[in-house]
Amino acid sequence: MPNDRLQRYRKSIDNIDTALICLLAERFKITSDVSYYKAEKQLPPADLAREAEQAKRLRQLAESTGLNPDFAERFLRMVIEEATQHHRLIKDEMEKSWSN
Numbered sequence: 144m145p146n147d148r149l150q151r152y153r154k155s156i157d158n159i160d161t162a163l164i165c166l167l168a169e170r171f172k173i174t175s176d177v178s179y180y181k182a183e184k185q186l187p188p189a190d191l192a193r194e195a196e197q198a199k200r201l202r203q204l205a206e207s208t209g210l211n212p213d214f215a216e217r218f219l220r221m222v223i224e225e226a227t228q229h230h231r232l233i234k235d236e237m238e239k240s241w242s243n
């Protein structure tokens with residue numbers, strides 16, 4: 144069948160997409176734990192110094208693996224935004240429960 148090769152490529156792409164989603168789910172379980180930790184300790188949801196270190200490290204990693212560093216940083220920023228939004232949500236919820 145002429146599409147055999149394309150089908151194989153697509154199978155590999157689907158496997159990689161599955162791994163990416165599973166890894167992201169694992170990452171968000173950890174950042175969710177961080178949300179509760181930060182809320183309990185009254186720490187700010189975002190840590191810009193830490194984010195700058197992560198961006199630097201991932202840009203270098205992207206360069207060394209042939210990935211566009213700008214794309215790697217955009218992706219990281221999107222993931223961090225989702226995590227910090229959850230931190231803010233949990234902080235607000237916890238502060239409301241303390242004031243009751």
Ligand SMILES: C=C(O[C@@H]1C=C(C(=O)O)C=C[C@H]1O)C(=O)O
Pocket residue numbers: 174177188189190191193194197222223226227230
């Ligand atoms: C998870 C943390 O909270 C925020 C989310 C981060 C992330 O998703 O990697 C990084 C820094 C913080 O802005 C943290 O401080 O480590």
